[in-house]
Amino acid sequence: VENLFARIGSAAPHLCFAGHTDVVPEGIVESWTHAPFSGVVSDGFVHGRGACDMKGSVAAFAAAAIDFVKASRGKFKGSISFLITGDEEGPAINGTVKVLKWMEENGHIPDHCIVGEPSCVDRLGDTIKIGRRGSMSFAVTVEGKQGHAAYPHKADNPIPKLARFIDRIAAARLDGGNDHFDPSTLAVTTFDVGNPAGNVIPSRATAKFNIRFSTEHSFASLRAWVDEQIAQVKGEMGGAWSVSATEGADAFITEPGRFVGLVQDAVERETGVLPKLSTSGGTSDARFVKDYCPVLEFGPTNATIHQTDERIAV
Numbered sequence: 001v002e003n004l005f006a007r008i009g010s011a012a013p014h015l016c017f018a019g020h021t022d023v024v025p026e027g028i029v030e031s032w033t034h035a036p037f038s039g040v041v042s043d044g045f046v047h048g049r050g051a052c053d054m055k056g057s058v059a060a061f062a063a064a065a066i067d068f069v070k071a072s073r074g075k076f077k078g079s080i081s082f083l084i085t086g087d088e089e090g091p092a093i094n095g096t097v098k099v100l101k102w103m104e105e106n107g108h109i110p111d112h113c114i115v116g117e118p119s120c121v122d123r124l125g126d127t128i129k130i131g132r133r134g135s136m137s138f139a140v141t142v143e144g145k146q147g148h149a150a151y152p153h154k155a156d157n158p159i160p161k162l163a164r165f166i167d168r169i170a171a172a173r174l175d176g177g178n179d180h181f182d183p184s185t186l187a188v189t190t191f192d193v194g195n196p197a198g199n200v201i202p203s204r205a206t207a208k209f210n211i212r213f214s215t216e217h218s219f220a221s222l223r224a225w226v227d228e229q230i231a232q233v234k235g236e237m238g239g240a241w242s243v244s245a246t247e248g249a250d251a252f253i254t255e256p257g258r259f260v261g262l263v264q265d266a267v268e269r270e271t272g273v274l275p276k277l278s279t280s281g282g283t284s285d286a287r288f289v290k291d292y293c294p295v296l297e298f299g300p301t302n303a304t305i306h307q308t309d310e311r312i313a314v
Contacts, residue, residue, distance in 0.1 A: 001087040001094040007108060008069060009079025016081045016110035017061040018096065018289060019117075020088035023050035024306050031308045045311040053305040056312040057116025058084060081110060088285050096285040100292055112259050113295040115286045118302035119278070124313070125271030129297035130260055131180060131279040132287060133212045135248035136222050140165065140230065143240040146203035158205040159193060161239040166191065166207050169229055174213065180253050181214030181279050214279075215251045249283040252290045259294050267298065 007014075026036035026049045034040040036049040046056065065080050083103070087095030103109055119129045142162045147155025166188055174184040188209045195202040211222055223245055230241050254260060256277060268274045275298070289295040304310045 001085070003086060003095055003099050004082060004084040005099055005103060005108065007079055007081035008065075008074075009076070011078055012111055013078040014081065014108075014110040014112075015078065016083055016113040016289075016293075017065070018083040018085075018113050018115045018285060018295075019054050019058045019061065020085045020095065020285065021050070021055055021058060022086045022089050022095075023053070023055075024089050027308055033309050036310075041314065044314050046314060047309065047311045049310055051312040052118050052300055052302065052310050054116050054118060054299060057118070057299040058082075061116060081108065083113075083289075085285065092285065092288075096288045100288055104292065109292050111293060113286075113289045113293055114263065115284055115289065115295060115297040116299040117284045117286070117297045118299045118305050119297045120275075120299070120301040122301065123271075123273065124300055125267050125273035125275055127278050128260070128263060128267070128275045129279060129281065129284075129286075130256065130277045131215075131253035132249065132251065132281065132283055133181065133184070133214060133279060134217070134219075134251035135210065135212055135283055136219055137208065137210045137246040137248060138226055138243060139206060139208045140226075140241065140243045141204060141206040143242075144201070144203050144205070147201045149199045149201055152201060155201040156239075157201045158239060159202070161233060161237045162191070162205040162207055164237060165229060165233045166209075168233060169209065169226070172229075174211070174225075175216040177214060178216060180277070181216070181251070184211060184213040184217060186211045212282075213251055215253055217251070219245075219247045219250065249287045252287065253279065254290065254294045254296055260296060263296060263298060 029036060034047045038048060040047045061082060083099055085095030085099060119127045121127055142158035144158035145156035169186060170188055177183040186209055188207060190208040193202040193205045213222060226243060234241055264275055284297060286295045286297055300312050
């Protein structure tokens with residue numbers, strides 16, 4: 001993976017612009033109005049995969065920094081840097097994580113960071129993300145005994161047990177949210193028994209689900225909650241249960257204050273819109289930056305990200 005760190009100036013305050021140039025696959029190329037990697041400018045838009053998520057922001061960072069340095073003739077207080085990675089849409093292990101470690105070892109940790117993810121909803125300027133929900137995924141398996149559907153008493157069907165558990169967690173209210181986060185959500189993503197036959201009771205059933213959580217929870221508290229729900233159903237129906245958990249990203253918040261207010265004011269001056277503060281959406285590399293300095297996300301509208309005919313207004 002190719003990454004870039006570049007900095008002009010050496011003093012504080014140090015403002016870092018962070019972003020990524022890798023993209024998701026283009027999908028069906030023939031469905032695009034313009035070739036997905038042609039960068040066609042048409043009708044006031046730059047068209048192409050990654051234009052909005054988030055090469056457009058990287059271009060804007062560079063243009064703004066160049067204009068600023070030229071206008072100040074290189075004489076300005078503090079320093080400006082770019083942290084540009086090629087590993088955000090994928091595993092995200094060889095990009096921002098490793099560059100941040102290198103920055104720390106070499107004395108380049110910024111005082112503040114702006115990530116250029118497409119944060120706006122309806123028009124440029126309407127939303128700044130000051131945090132993100134956490135993400136944790138689970139796989140729960142119930143082992144049973146295979147048998148003939150006509151003789152259920154000779155088998156041990158794992159499906160009703162797992163179905164009871166899924167119904168229980170799907171109906172649960174994890175929390176009521178807080179000042180900066182909506183209530184946490186749970187989405188069941190698969191329920192699989194690997195059984196193509198209609199007259200066979202399967203020996204195993206597995207369900208997977210994902211929890212997007214607020215700062216009301218942690219990885220440990222969610223694991224404990226899932227274990228508690230399993231114990232309740234197991235006590236009622238029995239069964240041999242196993243569970244695995246994948247810790248995706250922890251929830252975080254950059255509390256509103258001087259930094260957030262400064263960016264809000266700047267956005268309002270340029271766009272005429274006072275941005276609202278949000279923690280919605282999935283995850284971004286801000287989840288790594290927040291361990292080193294205050295971070296927020298501001299970028300273009302997200303209407304076409306990851307879609308066919310992705311585009312960004314000039």
